[in-house]
Amino acid sequence: MTIMNRINQKLKENKKLLSIYFSAGYPNLNDTVSIIENLEKNGTDMIEIGLPFSDPLADGPTIQASSTQALKNGMTTDVLFNQLKDIRKTVSIPLILMGYFNPMLQYGVEAFCKKCQEIGIDGLIIPDLPVDVYNDQYKATFEKYGLINVFLITPQTSVERIHFIDSISNGFIYMVSSASVTGSNSGFGEEQTAYFKRIADMNLKNPQIVGFGISDHKTFTQATEYAKGSIIGSAFIKHLSKNGTENIKSFVDTILK
Amino acid sequence: MTIMNRINQKLKENKKLLSIYFSAGYPNLNDTVSIIENLEKNGTDMIEIGLPFSDPLADGPTIQASSTQALKNGMTTDVLFNQLKDIRKTVSIPLILMGYFNPMLQYGVEAFCKKCQEIGIDGLIIPDLPVDVYNDQYKATFEKYGLINVFLITPQTSVERIHFIDSISNGFIYMVSSASVTGSNSGFGEEQTAYFKRIADMNLKNPQIVGFGISDHKTFTQATEYAKGSIIGSAFIKHLSKNGTENIKSFVDTILK
Amino acid sequence: MTYNINNKGYYGEFGGAYIPEMLYPNVEELRQNYLKIMAEPSFKEEFDQLLKDYVGRPSPLYFAKRLSEKYNTKIYLKREDLNHTGAHKINNTIGQILMAQRLGKKRIIAETGAGQHGVATATVCALMGMECIVYMGEIDIARQAPNVARMKMLGATVIPALSGSRTLKDATNEAIRDWINNPVDTHYIIGSVVGPHPYPDMVARFQAVVSEEIQWQLQEKEGKTTPDYVVACVGGGSNAAGAYYHYLENTDVKLIAVEAAGKGVHTGESAATSVLGKEGIIHGSKTLLMQTDDGQITEPYSISAGLDYPGVGPMHAHLYKTGRAEFIAITDDQAMNAGLELSQLEGIIPAIESSHAFAVLKEKKFKKDDVVVINLSGRGDKDLQNYIDYFKL
Amino acid sequence: MTYNINNKGYYGEFGGAYIPEMLYPNVEELRQNYLKIMAEPSFKEEFDQLLKDYVGRPSPLYFAKRLSEKYNTKIYLKREDLNHTGAHKINNTIGQILMAQRLGKKRIIAETGAGQHGVATATVCALMGMECIVYMGEIDIARQAPNVARMKMLGATVIPALSGSRTLKDATNEAIRDWINNPVDTHYIIGSVVGPHPYPDMVARFQAVVSEEIQWQLQEKEGKTTPDYVVACVGGGSNAAGAYYHYLENTDVKLIAVEAAGKGVHTGESAATSVLGKEGIIHGSKTLLMQTDDGQITEPYSISAGLDYPGVGPMHAHLYKTGRAEFIAITDDQAMNAGLELSQLEGIIPAIESSHAFAVLKEKKFKKDDVVVINLSGRGDKDLQNYIDYFKL
């Protein structure tokens, strides 16, 4: 890929990146844009916008519940695209859509990618779209529309496979802190730190951003000791469910301190 | 058998015989003797005294219930023998004990027969003591103590078997009106009348007394058209359960009219 | 000494046909015909075919590895639990329904305790399109609800026995009463090796397929046709009779009969007939039974409806009297725990009846090389609620 | 045209492994090893031995005389209901537990709908002494209570799935979540021919013993190895896959797949995936599934917990798309009545899942000489309460 999109530019910044995930349409259907704007305003570096799915099998209970609520609120792919249509008028940090493959497939992968480009989405994270299927069938389409596809690695991913994933990635690698669904851990132990270090020592061409289990300043700091940044999901959803869209600042502040 | 006991004498009388069955110890434990005396006084020709059994499988619900109540009241073989010990001081009609084989077996068949003789019992009806077992094992004992053993025939009994049963009987044959447990019919139809006639026409050496389904003057008359007499069981038990031991006269009267 | 029936219908001093005259034609018809009919090639063929294709025989002889390790002996399970309807009972009902057809009967009655025999009877009646009435004690109807439901699904009429202890004994009384009332067109399918001759022998012969299979199955697995022990629970005794049958005369094979001790043999709530019983007459047969001094049959108790019977078949009375079989009494608690153990060690939930047989493993020490065949007479689906309640699972 | 899987893990356009990276090592380990392990003589031997001695295979192929007479055709029932635990599911769990052992796994998870797969999994875990966690939808826990009790007796932990429709789909989600959380020591025993490659193929191969047996059993009975029709119900599709397996490429054998139409295909309460579904991804596999235009998976409905699934295995999607199999949708009412009919004509109470297959007899006219094999995938013990309530027996 030749075009350098917002993700690549952001990754060049000389800082540890805070990326935040939330489920679009949660807590209320039309909160999406204001949450994004608020996050940017308060210092978030990158945002994963979750496209809710009925059967989010890689997500833990918190994100799952927010997904279900978002669907109940009326969220659909079309609604989301519509909410986001003017987002680039106000927001400039990288925006990544994160969702399961089936809704994209139903929308049509090409149509989906095209729409993302129109809106100004920079990348996609599709947990259940495997690397080889992407590589064989969808890579060309993603590239055509300037979208970065982000792959995951876990503590169980083999060295060879990490190198392979690195070779086909062109943004960052989503480094799952521990093999577990989102939101099920708090605080990193020796094992995880060793894993962060092991990956850092591989000197991959793509920087790594850690996800799963980042919930506060401490885990953010731990995770970014070796990695370029980290992604917070469940902790932010919990904050939303308690405080609504108010006070996003205080959440971001406690992470960054 | 040479001794002519009360049963044989009674059978010689030139009349249709009314025989009545009741469960000893019912309705109250000590009603036995007064029921017997009352029955004789009011014109009953012969009495079957039921020795209650826990599992009276050839009896219908009425007799079964009276048996159960009698056992609850405390009836046992010993109690019955004790109640009857002076019966011959007041009663002279034939008395037959009717009961299942197991209690007799536990008492000891010989001891049981001996006791019957002492008391003045004339015969036994043991529905579950088969003809051949009796013949092979117990005939000598019964005869030793002057007891007549009464066998049953039913509409299904073959001609050969009727002749065989006749040959080993020495009192009367208990002719079951229809193949059914006691108390389950009322009124005789053509089929049964034909059966009564068929047996009468066989000119057996033993007279027949009809049992099962005799409940009133009509059925008594029907049954004794061809037979020497008939036995009433359930109908009398029902009378006892309604009226107690009072008014036995009226019961007997309605049968004989 | 023989352990089989003699030509008068007795095992030693036990057996016979102590029946009211009203039953004589039926029982006599059966007595005169059963061996002849069973020997007919067409009968054998139909019987064998149904056992194979419908019942699913042969039932496996399964080497229970983990159980064997735990008890340090060689334990094989004869898997009657895998039969259609879930117990050994169907071997007999298949045989008897074919018998009833050949005798021209149109209506079938049966008694049932655990409901397995009732289900097995309702099943063969459905298969043959015959009317089916099943008598079942009111207490048993409550504690074996799944089997009551099955009988109804199969089109049978279930009539509660309301007298006595309202269990198997009383259901049997009611069935006999029905038979007395319907002497011409009705066949009574007795569910165990009890009742008047020829029932105990006929039922034993239908169940004998169990030991016949054990012989060749053991040959395949152990290179010999005979085990050291055959263990079976005994209610009336049919599953035991089937498992013992071909070994009866071979005294190298030790037979263990397991009775239900309920809350304890001497608590007054037990069904351990061999210990508590005396010779007497029950349901048309001279055998051992639990009774008062006065000869009244006492009300038994066992957590297991199929063993909750105050008598035992005459074959077993004879095996007891002669010492041919060792009788062991197992309490409710021992049985329930053995059932849980089998479930969790081997993945097989046994009927509570069968659990009694497994409890012997804790009571008796077998040698390492002993080949112990335990007859797993039925599966525990019907007993789930009892297990759950008992263990508060 | 082939109806088998290709070397990329697809049946035509269906299949694949659409899984999160967290599952990759597990699934990949399985993919690389399953065929190799299944081909090992020691694996085959242990698998075959357990199928024979523990499961009770071969399951009979039973000629249903009265049913055949009624529908004027030749109907054979493949008696998977006679397997240990009462359904075809155990063929697969026996295979997978041996696979898990060889892969060095220590902990087993499973999803279950009707509970049959949960019981079959709990059973093999007890047999092998392995920890067992079963996920089951809250609704299914209520409607298949006997199977929940059985799992507990067998020592398994049953965890309710509380999300979505609280049925099989959601239990599967929870099981996958567990697997993601336990990527090293845990094997996920999927219960049908669904999930990411190699599961559909592996499960189909373990179930293929069904059609392998049908071949020689038909040879014995009809002098030919092929029937005219093979009929099976389809939830995920494993019993159908097993019954079709050896006939897939022989188009003389017509395949009929029976789906659950619930209250009617177009009532909004149905699980008839072939009619209502579109291509999509569910539980790691590209296949047909019921979904909104927006790609959200819809909540299916069937009276039968085992068919209450919004997808279908990729093999079946392919069989549908190519027309190789005829798909027929059967409503709750049709199925229940077919279950009652089988009970009362043949003495066999089928699982409600299997009842759907029998309902085809009223929907489709077969010729007098047609040999129709219906896969009787399971027994109805688990469904008694439903039948009783439905028919007010």
Ligand SMILES: Cc1ncc(COP(=O)(O)O)c(C=O)c1O
């Ligand atoms: C599974 C099972 N085993 C054993 C028995 C006891 O009967 P028997 O002693 O005749 O084998 C029963 C009776 O219902 C039963 O269901």
Ligand SMILES: Cc1ncc(COP(=O)(O)O)c(C=O)c1O
């Ligand atoms: C008896 C029975 N048949 C069929 C099914 C449906 O599963 P499959 O389509 O995988 O055979 C189930 C599922 O639980 C079942 O229990």
